[in-house]
Amino acid sequence: MACRQVKAKRELIRVVRDADxxxxxxxxxxxxxxxxxxxxxxxxxxxxxxEGALGRALALTIDEATKLRLRDELAAGAESRRT
Ligand SMILES: [Zn+2]
Incomplete structure (x- = not known):
């Protein structure tokens, strides 16, 4: 968990690190x-x-470009949930 809040998994989103x-x-x-x-x-x-929690949970360093891309993907996902 990369967040201090405790919630049910279905209320959360998952950031995944693939084989690449x-x-x-x-x-x-x-x-x-x-x-x-x-x-x-x-x-x-x-x-x-x-705060580094996400990078620690995924065992890598998250650079600026990756951060921007994840924010875009999250925003796109939020958009699709509303429709
Ligand atoms: Zn949170």
């Missing part, structure tokens, strides 16, 4: 690879990266 060590937001929660759970909001994602 590429991170993505796993909106269905079923992608293979090492994952970390976060609240489905931008603030939690940004804080998790800034």
């Amino acid at each position: 060590v590429r991170l993505s937001v796993d909106l269905r929660g079923k992608a293979p690879g090492r994952g970390a759970y976060l609240c489905p909001d931008d603030a939690c994602l940004v804080r998790g990266i800034a």
Whole structure:
């Protein structure tokens, strides 16, 4: 868990590290690879990266480009949930 809040897994989103060590937001929660759970909001994602919790959970360093891409993916996922 890359967040201090305790919630049911179904309320969270999963960020997954695939075999190519590429991170993505796993909106269905079923992608293979090492994952970390976060609240489905931008603030939690940004804080998790800034504080290093997400990088620690996934055992890598999250660079700026990856951070921007994850934020985009999260926003896109939030968009699709509303429709
Ligand atoms: Zn959170």
